[in-house]
Amino acid sequence: MATNLLQLLQGYLQVTTDRQQIVAANMANVDTPGYQTRDVNFQQAMEQVMNPGDDGPQLAPASLNVEGLPERPDGNNVNIDRESMVLSETQLQYQLGVQLIKEQFHELLTAIKE
Amino acid sequence: MGLFGMMAISTSALSAERERAEVTSANLANAETTHTQNGGPYVRKEVVFSAANASPFQTVFNGMGSDDEPAGSVSISQVVNDTTPPVMRYEPGNPDADAKGYVAYPAINPVSEMVDLMDATRAYQLNASAISAAKQMVQESLDILKTT
Numbered sequence: 001m002a003t004n005l006l007q008l009l010q011g012y013l014q015v016t017t018d019r020q021q022i023v024a025a026n027m028a029n030v031d032t033p034g035y036q037t038r039d040v041n042f043q044q045a046m047e048q049v050m051n052p053g054d055d056g057p058q059l060a061p062a063s064l065n066v067e068g069l070p071e072r073p074d075g076n077n078v079n080i081d082r083e084s085m086v087l088s089e090t091q092l093q094y095q096l097g098v099q100l101i102k103e104q105f106h107e108l109l110t111a112i113k114e
Numbered sequence: 115m116g117l118f119g120m121m122a123i124s125t126s127a128l129s130a131e132r133e134r135a136e137v138t139s140a141n142l143a144n145a146e147t148t149h150t151q152n153g154g155p156y157v158r159k160e161v162v163f164s165a166a167n168a169s170p171f172q173t174v175f176n177g178m179g180s181d182d183e184p185a186g187s188v189s190i191s192q193v194v195n196d197t198t199p200p201v202m203r204y205e206p207g208n209p210d211a212d213a214k215g216y217v218a219y220p221a222i223n224p225v226s227e228m229v230d231l232m233d234a235t236r237a238y239q240l241n242a243s244a245i246s247a248a249k250q251m252v253q254e255s256l257d258i259l260k261t262t
Contacts, residue, residue, distance in 0.1 A: 024120040025186025028127030032163040
């Protein structure tokens with residue numbers, strides 16, 4: 001049971017890290033002409049992480065272009081406010097994952113000690 | 115790649131933005147330079163950013179092999195000269211004046227350069243905050259080890 005949950009949490013951390021990396025790439029390209037904002041499809045990425053063996057290993061993260069953002073004349077549609085928001089959001093999600101993992105280990109330790 | 119890949123991406127943006135700020139400062143400093151080594155007035159420079167836009171396969175490949183230029187990082191592909199013709203001012207006493215008494219000044223608008231500089235500073239700050247976010251996340255995952 002505990003290992004299953006730990007695996008799930010590990011996958012969750014993996015997906016949040018991927019998302020954080022994509023946000024960093026969006027922020028890095030805030031001035032690159034023609035750059036389009038990217039994001040992670042959370043559900044698809046989570047499925048990829050949880051079921052890696054179904055149809056061979058899926059190597060690319062499930063990222064997609066974000067639709068509906070206003071585009072600047074140079075073809076760039078990175079929105080700093082959106083990226084900052086997603087950055088904090090992902091950071092908190094990561095924190096949550098870490099806390100839950102710590103909790104799992106704590107439970108295990110309690111079971112050993114009792 | 116993970117969190118360190120994220121730091122590498124943000125670092126590439128930091129150096130790109132810093133170089134942009136450098137070029138902009140050079141433009142500002144030389145706004146009144148009428149005399150250069152190549153002759154003629156200073157020519158305004160402009161940076162061109164380009165993304166290391168890797169395909170999914172390349173993304174994977176980068177992840178497996180070397181860790182330079184991760185997908186999504188940014189770099190300055192070239193520094194181009196602004197082709198706007200120089201501004202001619204009538205200053206017959208100037209040693210750089212032509213036969214008619216006109217001096218060619220670089221076509222630099224200090225206001226637009228200042229805006230460019232501010233833009234570069236803000237982008238730098240943005241990426242610096244992304245780096246500290248990554249740092250905090252690494253710090254947090256280290257905390258898992260401390261569980262007792």
